[in-house]
Amino acid sequence: MLTNDPQIEFWFDFGSNYSYLTTMRIEALAAAQGVRVLWKPFLLGPVFKSLGWTTSPFVLQKEKGAYVWRDMQRQCDKYGLPWTQPGTFPRRALLPLRVALLGAGEAWIGAFCRRIIQCNFVEDREIDDAALVGEILTALGLDAAALIAAAGTDENKLAMRAQGEEAMRRGVFGAPMFFARDEMFWGNDRLEDAVAWAAGHVAPRIVLA
């Protein structure tokens, strides 16, 4: 099935390390296949809580956690991305997520998200910080004060909460998560598959063997 307007939903949290890999890669990959990215920032913490986890599985499961940091280094080397293991994990990202929600349909969303998530996973800085978010918005030529004020309105706070509820309703249990033509794909490892699916290059069932 080919659609006239192929698109992929990208659900992410700036605190999620595998969301870092995807945030840095998705726009170029999707554009190469004529697929539009719908940016879907959400708070992963409440989703984990709804699943009975008090924090990231990478913190709860020490063996997996130790592996994940080594895996991130290798993956970043593979993709040619810089990497620093953050001193705090998972990092709170409420304000930048609220700004991303406001800007989800704007031309600057990709650049904003890349800059924020690099502050977390390359520069090891706190990102739930109005000064930092303001600097980044200003550097993008935007009205930082107006955007930060709009991010903090009751309307936008409720929209952020609704976004999280939609994530849970649709079965999101981690990040990054993709939706392409009603199919859900989990993890940066499925980014290429999800984009191909969105572009209509993958039929729903091809069994070659």
Next chain:
Amino acid sequence: MLTNDPQIEFWFDFGSNYSYLTTMRIEALAAAQGVRVLWKPFLLGPVFKSLGWTTSPFVLQKEKGAYVWRDMQRQCDKYGLPWTQPGTFPRRALLPLRVALLGAGEAWIGAFCRRIIQCNFVEDREIDDAALVGEILTALGLDAAALIAAAGTDENKLAMRAQGEEAMRRGVFGAPMFFARDEMFWGNDRLEDAVAWAAGHVAPRIVLA
């Protein structure tokens, strides 16, 4: 660092669905890069128990479990592999794992493992079954009765237990797991990376960006 004899350890359980994808793919992939596969059958259940899980995370976490079956269908379509969601999961595989441990260094190990794991994930049959294991060994031209008897000796039972203890000591927390030049890689999604690492095609640190 290039070694004269590149090799990759492949740790697996016949009850593990992502081990199915790797079991079907690893020999051809490794051979293409001149890498020898060291087959490392082990019981995943005791490892999960040591981590505090009573069964597979895909059973314990319903949302993830539902996703995994859809993911398996899509992955099998992508790799051109047949797929049937098993009626029992995770399936006990003690006898075939003990036979695989006996045969780990033999020329028939790959064919045996592929046949057993297909019985689980294509034919939806119980695999911890002496009749089935015997049929498969016989079809491979082997002395089924002798191998099944050897699989059940105290010596081999202790070797199987030691294999599981080695897995835990080395930090294995799931399957498939790979070791290549002292690096641990988790999951079928890392098979290509692990083989390339084993072959020495990946330097320990390449940062392109």
